[in-house]
Amino acid sequence: MQISVRQTAENENFDVAVLRYKCRKIMKVNDIVDFVAGDYGNAETVGVVGGVTVFVPFLCVGERAKVKINHVKGNVAYGDVVTVVERSPKREEPRCPYYGVCGGCSLMHMKYAEQLSFKQRKVQRNLTKIGKLDGVAVGRCVPSPHVFAYRNKLSLPVSGTVGNVKIGMYKRGTHEVVDMNNCLLGGLWSKKLVELFRDYLNQNEIAPYDEKTFGGEVRHIVARYIDGQLLAVVVSNGEFAHDLTEFYDTLSKNFDKVGLFVNINSGKNNVILGKITRHIAGLRYIESTHLGTTFRLRPDSFFQVNNEVKNAIYTQVRQMIDVADTEVLVDCFSGVGVLTNVLCSDAYDTYAVEIVPSAVKDADEMAALNHSPRLTNILGDANEVLPRLTAQNAGKRMTLVVDPPRKGLGEGICNSICKANFNNVAYISCDSATLARDLSMLTSRFEVLSATPYDMFPNTDQVETVVLLARRA
Ligand SMILES: C[S@@+](CC[C@H](N)C(=O)[O-])C[C@H]1O[C@@H](n2cnc3c(N)ncnc32)[C@H](O)[C@@H]1O
Incomplete structure (x- = not known):
């Protein structure tokens, strides 16, 4: 322990290093501390509490909050807001009911000008x-x-049980799927697609993927929607044993132009798409013209979202x-x-x-x-x-x-x-x-x-x- 104090002291005043060291011993997981958000970090706010640098998400700079510490490492700690004690005028009510739980968004509590800053x-x-x-x-x-409904692509994991499938985003910091009616970043096309796909899986009793056992059938639904054209890819854990034409017919009744694909991915990892993608029915690619350039996008082509x-x-x-x-x-x-x-x-x-x-x-x-x-x-x-x-x-x-x-x-x-x-x-x-x-x-x-x-x-x-x-x- 003394060694770490000496090492720190090479770079900063010895007294400060000793204070930080003492504070580190004092701050523990589950402590509730008074936190002032001093600055922004890469995805959260940063403040110093009793000599320890603490990172806390979902605040605006200048806000005071009661924060529960959930991780301490050296002179650095991480916490979550229990209550905001002093609210910033730059804060606004997040529109999404899953905000804070879902791992997708982290700035929706800020007015848009503050997000840009x-x-x-x-x-x-x-x-x-x-x-x-x-x-x-x-x-x-x-x-x-557009601050909402701007995404032309979504990749949503599938989880849950047979007959009770969950489709959504991963819960923050985990691989647990938050079952979502809608992701506001995708808009109405993604809401419709998720509803139809959930119904198709539940009605046909198709098993969602289980990351712990590597069992189950469907891992993800990946989709892109540009200029009225939808490409949907069902990512399957091995060969897909069910007839997807029924799902294609349902999609065709709800979208003007649609292409359906199945992708085979039995890898025991977090990679979303496997190497083989097969066309099932409908569009083979999206074709459109932006900035005077005509492009054709296949399901795995890179395209800005x-x-x-x-x-x-x-x-x-x-x-x-x-x-x-x-x-x-x-x-x-x-x-x-x-x-x-x-x-x-x-x-x-x-x-x-x-x-x-x-x-x-x-x-x-x-x-x-x-x-x-x-x-x-x-x-x-x-x-x-x-x-x-x-x-x-x-x-x-x-x-x-x-x-x-x-x-x-x-x-x-x-x-x-x-x-x-x-x-x-x-x-x-x-x-x-x-x-x-x-x-x-x-x-x-x-x-x-x-x-x-x-x-x-x-x-x-x-x-x-x-x-x-x-x-x-
Ligand atoms: C962000 S995407 C670029 C997309 C492209 N500008 C467009 O408008 O469609 C990055 C691309 O870099 C390619 N890439 C990665 N490493 C490379 C390398 N060492 N040499 C050439 N291309 C590479 C990837 O295959 C990928 O297609």
């Missing part, structure tokens, strides 16, 4: 603390036109490419090519780089659909393809767009980007922590022109960020 502060804090980018001022978070915010982001990136006087555009992590086809032009060559073969096949189809002759889709690892592309295009004004998964770019790709001759880079990120880590490497060669958070996921603590960079002179 939370997200701007989150990105700023990560850029400063993780990326050490003290000079970068993060812009205001761009609001979503909030159509309007997606369009705002893609428009900002498009403007950057025009202003940069681009001669060659490289879109890395291009997926099935939705963003690539929005960005490509007859005025410059475009190369899209993607590592998944089926996505590149779909991307070729999309390029043909949109008559994009100067677009080349390349199957490969960005790490290896980038140096080759930049060598081939030496002397031209090159612009790079990256839209990586949550884990970000990592050291290898950041090094490739720094060595390559890109004049401008647009980085679209869904995780500001990995973004900050990557920017700390990229800023050795590039300066940050702007960092703009976008509210792709209202009512949750998630935020999308677009950072525009220019090569240093």
Whole structure:
């Protein structure tokens, strides 16, 4: 124990370290403490109680609350609100009856302006603390036109017992399903789909999946609804033994355009979709046109969940490419090519780089659909393809767009980007922590022109960020 006091004292005043150590011994699980929310953290508020840093969700900054401690680790503790003693004017009554229990939303108790402020502060804090980018001022978070019913995709776990199936979201911090009539983020289409699917499973006595025994039949219902077209995927624990045409007929009576699929997933893990997806009936893909680009989405294609915010982001990136006087555009992590086809032009060559073969096949189809002759889709690892592309295009004004998964770019790709001759880079990120880590490497060669958070996921603590960079002179 003495060792930990000495270790802490290396970084801070010895008396403070001793006080923190004593307090840590005093604070215990189940204690009720007086808490003042001093600041926001990544998904909750942070305050200091008797020298211990305490994290508490579902408060607004400045609020006082009685908090029950549920976990203590070192000088850090976690708690839940028992009562709010002093309410912030930035608080509002959450609309969803499952709020606080369901693990999906964490900011619905805040007025929307406060949610946007939370997200701007989150990105700023990560850029400063993780990326050490003290000079970068993060812009205001761009609001979503719709704060509810904005999601075009939902993946809902199925649980319960035969004849009494539960479909919903996982309870906060657990894998226990909260049976929900409706998720307000999905809107009416998802409410209808869940009602019909629950009835179908109960009436046919189909067993829901049991995560503890790995038994049961149905694990998830995954669905996407765009421009009046629904694709629904029943995720089955092994081959599905029941006739799904009855369910398809029911869906067809309730939705104008629908496609039904079954996905086989018998993995003993938390991955939602297995490798095999079979078409049952109806639409094979969603086809639509956004920002002048026609796309076809299959059930497992990546597509941003909030159509309007997606369009705002893609428009900002498009403007950057025009202003940069681009001669060659490289879109890395291009997926099935939705963003690539929005960005490509007859005025410059475009190369899209993607590592998944089926996505590149779909991307070729999309390029043909949109008559994009100067677009080349390349199957490969960005790490290896980038140096080759930049060598081939030496002397031209090159612009790079990256839209990586949550884990970000990592050291290898950041090094490739720094060595390559890109004049401008647009980085679209869904995780500001990995973004900050990557920017700390990229800023050795590039300066940050702007960092703009976008509210792709209202009512949750998630935020999308677009950072525009220019090569240093
Ligand atoms: C967030 S999605 C991008 C979606 C795309 N921009 C669109 O509009 O459809 C990230 C993509 O990066 C791809 N990916 C992951 N690692 C990669 C790598 N090392 N090289 C190339 N692509 C990669 C994934 O397969 C996935 O399709």
